[in-house]
Structures are given as C-alpha cells and as structure tokens.
Amino acid sequence: MNERRCGKCDGTMHEGFMIDRAHNSARVARWAEGAPEYWLLRVLRLRGRRQLPIRTFRCSKCGFLESYAAERSS
Numbered sequence: 001m002n003e004r005r006c007g008k009c010d011g012t013m014h015e016g017f018m019i020d021r022a023h024n025s026a027r028v029a030r031w032a033e034g035a036p037e038y039w040l041l042r043v044l045r046l047r048g049r050r051q052l053p054i055r056t057f058r059c060s061k062c063g064f065l066e067s068y069a070a071e072r073s074s
Contacts, residue, residue: 004057006059006061006062006064006066007064007066008059008062008064009059009061009062009064010061011059011060011061011062011064012059012060012061013057013058013059013060013066014057014058014060015055015056015057016056016057016058017029017053017054017055017056018054018056018067028053028054029053029054030051030052030053030054030069031051031052031053031054031069032044032046032049032050032051033049033050033051034049052069052070052071053069054067054068054069055067055068055069055070056068
C-alpha cells in the first residue's frame with residue numbers, strides 16, 4: 001500500500017471520515033451532485049442526485065484535511 005503524504009508539509013496522511021449528525025443519528029458525510037435546491041422550510045432536495053460518501057485524510061504533522069468523493073475506494 002502506498003503511504004499518502006501531505007501536500008502542505010510532507011507529513012503522513014491517515015484515513016478517516018467526517019460525521020454528519022442530524023435527528024439524533026450519525027452517519028458518514030456525503031457529497032451530492034449539483035447546486036443545492038430547497039423545498040419548503042429549507043429542506044434540501046436530494047431525489048435523483050448522485051451521492052457519494054466522503055473519504056477524508058488528515059495529516060499527523062500539521063492537521064491538514066484532504067477529502068475525496070470517489071466512485072470507489074483507492
């Protein structure tokens with residue numbers, strides 16, 4: 001496995017994820033295709049949009065975060 005290096009300080013990057021909390025639940029944050037559109041009461045319209053889980057890497061040296069919403073893991 002190739003070790004990921006930080007683009008800012010060349011430190012080691014470690015994989016993690018960002019948490020999306022709503023209505024007393026927690027899940028992995030997701031990327032949604034297109035500009036945000038809202039229903040009444042500012043509820044996001046998501047039907048028919050491609051959504052991908054967000055993978056995030058954190059530098060152990062400087063704390064820089066780098067996120068990806070790839071079709072598959074690499």
